[in-house]
Amino acid sequence: MDVLDTATWETRAAALADELVAAGVLADPAWRDAFAATPRHLFVPRILDGPASLGTGDPGWLDAVYSDESLATQTRPAADAPAGREITSSSSSKPTVMAVMLERLAAEPGHRVLEIGTGTGYNTALLSHRLGADNVYSLDLDPDLVDAAHEHLTAAGYSPHLAAGDGFAGWPGEMKFDRIIATCAVTAIPPAWIDQLADGGRIVAPLDAGTAGPLLVLDKTADDEVAGRIDPFPVLFMPMRTDVESPFGPGQEPVGASTGIPHYGTTAVDPAALLDRPDLELFLWLHAPGLQFGGSLEHGVVVAERGPARAEADLTPLAEGTWAVRQSGPYRLWDTIEHAAATFDALDKPDAARLGVTALNVPGKQFIWLDDPDSDHSWPLGSGF
Ligand SMILES: C[S@@+](CC[C@H](N)C(=O)[O-])C[C@H]1O[C@@H](n2cnc3c(N)ncnc32)[C@H](O)[C@@H]1O
Known part of the structure; x- marks a missing residue:
């Protein structure tokens, strides 16, 4: 049962939506309506804030829920850190970042969308509001998170398609999507996403590139290829991972000093x-x-x-x-x-906006280029899959 009366959360959700519009990150009125109509408090019954934690009804909880902040909801032990240090492994992303990504996605009613990284289900709810829940598919690696997101989405009145599984492999089965949005950071584009992207489709995914990576906004350019520019908007996401118990992505687990002859x-x-x-x-x-x-x-x-x-x-x-x-x-x-x-x-100190990516659905055949896809300056993206 909802612990808040409708007027209380609706006022706060509308204020958050208006804040995003005023900040210039939300231009499409339909997305403003989605933020105003979606009860974020149902998706974050508990917020982890360092060693502290805020639960439904605690002083400060509601202010945090309807603030433009990322809210940690799950942590995992950091393998290399002193006992007790935890790293965030799931969160409700910062609304500014969600707004920018949803606008870049350019999803229209009738589009079928795949989200990689269900987390709390809040972004899934925004997509469901805008596109109709039946057009929304969302995957998370962690089955417990998917169960919790299912509860949150049901409480909010949405029933999109949910599944637990590794997003590297895309949605289970033969499906095509008009849009794919990742809410965890990638080092390269998983080939399955390119295969599952329909003609004319678009992928929006954060690039794992340091403290705040840019966004990849890639359009389908051939059956086996996506390409597009790097969007310099800085976003900070946890890496896409393969082990539910670890906050790290493949190969990112800290290891000891390198060996061999220096x-x-x-x-x-x-x-x-x-x-x-x-x-x-x-x-x-x-x-x-x-x-x-x-x-x-x-x-x-x-x-x-x-x-x-x-x-x-x-x-x-x-x-x-x-x-x-x-x-x-x-x-x-x-x-x-x-x-x-x-x-x-x-090269005259190129900024992110001069860089682009062409990614084939073949491991190792993904490249960064300067200014245009046929540029002389092109090099491999990430470590490949
Ligand atoms: C920032 S959170 C997602 C936020 C979410 N969209 C929301 O609105 O609450 C990132 C999520 O990506 C998930 N994730 C990480 N690696 C994944 C993978 N390989 N496949 C699917 N989900 C993954 C994490 O479990 C985590 O829940």
Whole structure:
């Protein structure tokens, strides 16, 4: 039973919808109506906030529910962290981000939509309101989340198609969708999504690219291909994962130091000059997925890649303008970064909006390009599947 009277939640939901319109992230009146008509409180009966937790009716709960914030609803232990540290494995996404993604999806009534990452079911409810629940299909890896989302959606009066399963494989069975929206971040486009996308279809998915990745907005360009530009709107999503018990995606589980014989050298590229430049950081990440900078300039800078193939580079200041570099792992990470940084400068410091992706439904045949799909500057996307 709903714990709130209708007037209370409707006023708050309408205020949230108006906030999204005022912020310029929601232009389509039909999506504004969907936000105003969808009772978010039914989807987040418990919000996890660090070690604290807010439940239905607690002071502050309702304010949080109808705020433009992402609300964590499930966590999992972080394998590499001191006991007790947890990482968010499911949440109700930030409404601003949901609004931007739903608008980019350009879904129209009559379209059949697949959502990867049901989570609380709130976005599924927005889609159901706009497109009719019978046109909405949503998958989550975690069967407990799907059960909970089913309850939330029923309480809100919607009965879309739900299933538990790994979204990498798409919707079970032979189905075609006009739109596919992922609410977990991908390193590349799962081939099954390309196969299940109807002619004229579109995929909107967050790209797993550092602290806040951009969005991929890709249209079907051939039976076996999607292509489109990278949308620079910054979104932060948890990675698509394959293990219900882990918050990490494939190959993202932190591992120990790399082994093997290291390579030693020097560099004149100041590592500090690579930091705090979002366009460059994205460009570097897209050449070395999982890139992280750590350490400090006085005590040496560690640049590590966390990914299926972990590579590391430790930089230690030598004389003025020179650093000693020790590289270990399956490839020379610092050489890759140095080369990508030089390319970035040579290409006139491209921002995300100059980048695009062409993805075939064949593992390893997915590419990033600069300015246009036939560009001379093109390189592999992510680690492939
Ligand atoms: C940010 S939450 C989704 C938010 C949701 N759309 C909502 O409105 O509440 C991301 C979800 O993606 C799910 N997920 C992660 N990897 C997945 C996979 N391989 N297949 C399906 N779902 C996955 C997680 O379990 C999590 O519930």
